[in-house]
Amino acid sequence: YAGELAGEKPESIDVYASGSVIKNANSVYVPNSGGMQGVHISAALGALIAKPELELQVLEGANDEIRKEAKKLVDEKNVILHPVKDVENLYIRVDVKTKEHLASATISKAHTRLVKKELDGKTLFLLEEKATASTEDGIDAIKDLQSILHFANTVSFEENPDLQQRMEQQIETNMAIASQGLEGEWGQQVGRTLMELAGGNIEREAIAMAAAGSDARMSGCDSPVTINSGSGNQGMTTSNPVIYYAQKTNAPHEKLLRALVLANLVSLYQKQFIGKLSAFCGAVSASAGAISGMAYLKGHGEGIIADTITNTLATSGGIVCDGAKGSCALKIATGLQNAVVGLHMAERGLVFQPGDGIVGKNVDETIRNIGRIAAEGMVSTDHTILNIMTHQANA
Numbered sequence: 001y002a003g004e005l006a007g008e009k010p011e012s013i014d015v016y017a018s019g020s021v022i023k024n025a026n027s028v029y030v031p032n033s034g035g036m037q038g039v040h041i042s043a044a045l046g047a048l049i050a051k052p053e054l055e056l057q058v059l060e061g062a063n064d065e066i067r068k069e070a071k072k073l074v075d076e077k078n079v080i081l082h083p084v085k086d087v088e089n090l091y092i093r094v095d096v097k098t099k100e101h102l103a104s105a106t107i108s109k110a111h112t113r114l115v116k117k118e119l120d121g122k123t124l125f126l127l128e129e130k131a132t133a134s135t136e137d138g139i140d141a142i143k144d145l146q147s148i149l150h151f152a153n154t155v156s157f158e159e160n161p162d163l164q165q166r167m168e169q170q171i172e173t174n175m176a177i178a179s180q181g182l183e184g185e186w187g188q189q190v191g192r193t194l195m196e197l198a199g200g201n202i203e204r205e206a207i208a209m210a211a212a213g214s215d216a217r218m219s220g221c222d223s224p225v226t227i228n229s230g231s232g233n234q235g236m237t238t239s240n241p242v243i244y245y246a247q248k249t250n251a252p253h254e255k256l257l258r259a260l261v262l263a264n265l266v267s268l269y270q271k272q273f274i275g276k277l278s279a280f281c282g283a284v285s286a287s288a289g290a291i292s293g294m295a296y297l298k299g300h301g302e303g304i305i306a307d308t309i310t311n312t313l314a315t316s317g318g319i320v321c322d323g324a325k326g327s328c329a330l331k332i333a334t335g336l337q338n339a340v341v342g343l344h345m346a347e348r349g350l351v352f353q354p355g356d357g358i359v360g361k362n363v364d365e366t367i368r369n370i371g372r373i374a375a376e377g378m379v380s381t382d383h384t385i386l387n388i389m390t391h392q393a394n395a
Helices: 002-006 019-025 038-049 052-061 064-075 145-154 161-183 190-197 202-218 232-248 253-274 282-297 302-316 328-347 363-377 379-394
Strands: 012-018 079-084 091-097 102-108 114-119 122-126
Touching (some): 002 038, 002 091, 002 102, 012 019, 019 038, 019 379, 038 052, 145 363, 202 282, 202 328, 232 253, 253 282, 282 328, 302 328, 302 363, 363 379
Antiparallel strands (some): 091 102
């Protein structure tokens, strides 16, 4: 947005970002950047591409000339990062200075939620804050698991072609990058390692597909990913095990689509309470979404799905997020392996009971309890992680 508003080649770029944004962007290899990492190259590419209408696909606009100019801006230390305190967890302001202008754009609360644009000190756009019952993803706030299951079972894809298109896109993109993760030597090769150890077990192979996608994604693979909750890793964790399991068990395609709707909504439901960015690893909430979809494919109803989510969150909930990077693949695998065990327990009538730690009187209360831990209890953890990462980066 700031690059487009400036209308000229940037001479310098100042990025003002919340600690959570910095943490999550600090170590990841940026797709279409030529193998570079972090906030500085991301900002430089965005300002030079200057196509905000592409939203989270903006990096598709990079070419060799833009990559060269972006690298020059970074190498000459003309991209400066400023940590900002006392703002939303997801907060980014970018100031682009040119010979003639100073353009500024601010995003807050959600990855594509523009709240302000300024040019040469004059405000051109200011988002009016409104009380709303919707989430920042543009969907109605999810009330409970029962309503998600009702929607997944009854939604008409003929009447909602955009929904089907989004699920088809998730199948195509997320399985494609997972295949690249298995074929190439990306990152620490968590997915390839798990696939070799799977021994033909479909569930283990499904876990490996999610990890392989993350191996490639975190190492800068240029292939697109269909996200969940603003996250590529969460998008792949939520969907890849469901897709792979459906393909290997020859599930009807419509049942796969409904399982994906369920999985994605269960993941989004949890993130309503956890928040976009926190010290709580999103692989856990996404694993609970994925295992819901797998349970659905196996023909299970609300009872076993609810118990499976409870078992998953009661045990692996609390894995910390120290930003997007190579180790996310193994965290994804850990969350999914735990979720698969939780499903097998639920199938045997075994579920952790209310009062077992953070387990509530039902699955919806447990999900809200996890949200409180992430949004309230892990704030100081997030600060500590950021301080450690900042110290290491400076060193």
